[in-house]
Amino acid sequence: MRLKRKKLSDIWFRAFLALAAVLVIASLFSRELAPNDPYATNVLLMKQPPSAEYPFGTDAMGRCVLSRVLYGARTSVLCALILVGITFVFGTAVGILCGYYGGAADRIVMRVIDGIMAFPQMILAIAVSGILGGGMLNAMIALGFAGWTPYARLARSSVMAIREEDFIKAARLSGSGSLSIMARHVLPNVFGSLLTYATAQIGVVMLGFAGLSFLGLGVQLPEAEWGSMISEARGLLATAPWAVLYPGLALVVTVMVFNYLGDAVRDRLDARSLSGNFEIEK
Helix, strand or coil, rough: CCCHHEEEEEEEEHHHHHHHHHHHHHCCHHHHHHHCCCCCHHHHCCCCCCCCCCCCCCCCCEHHHHHHHHHHHHHHHHHHHHHHHHHHHHHHHEEEHHEEHHHEEHHHHHHHHHHHHHCCCHHHHHHHHHHHHHHEEEEEEEEHHHHHHHHHHHHHHHHHHHHHCCCHHHHHHCCCCCCHHHHHHHHHHHHHHHHHHHHHHHHHHHHHHHHHHCCCCCCCCCCCCHHHHHHHHHHCCCCCHHHHHHHHHHHHHHHHHHHHHHHHHHHHHHHHHHHHHHHHHH
């Protein structure tokens, strides 16, 4: 039964990893995949329904919706991956250092994290983005301001649970330095749970980017981004619904893929753990 569960988790993991890879590749090569110039306007083509030349139709300014959706993928997906990577590395490093050394510095950092996490992340991001102004870089700073804190808390709690284990004490007695112990023994033991959380956060960050852009605090028009496209075309639901539905559908599908990938990573790690325990029992 356990082996069957492990095999099933591997299948789901590979399937969603492949879908995520397709989305990332499409984002990287959006310029080559776009059938038209996403910023070229044409008053004669305003609000054209989907056709062979414009598979997703055109918007209120005659721009190709498909091309803008593809360019929006480059902004949404790649920026989300970059931001998650940065917050993952920074938050993990802070959490491991605090959990391993403890002391006054740990208490101060944890109180700062508690203060940041006392506010809903999106509300805090809106406030920070409002202060900094619009733009994708400022949106990344706004979402990253609080985005690193869960990694730090998760890493710290995991490190505190294992720092007095026998294998850590043995590494100290063997003469290994603190940095070597954290890199070779502590990080591998906390990496799995952190990776699972980071994978699930990719979709959350993309929704955050879309929300800020929808409010005018993220990507600025005419740059293509799914949230700004939905905001710009929300008045066209009655006359040109495709201008809203396609970027919305792209956002929903992409977020679902990365959320399911996060679940698949968690299930795969759990299945491996169960398999390992099964082997030990045998």
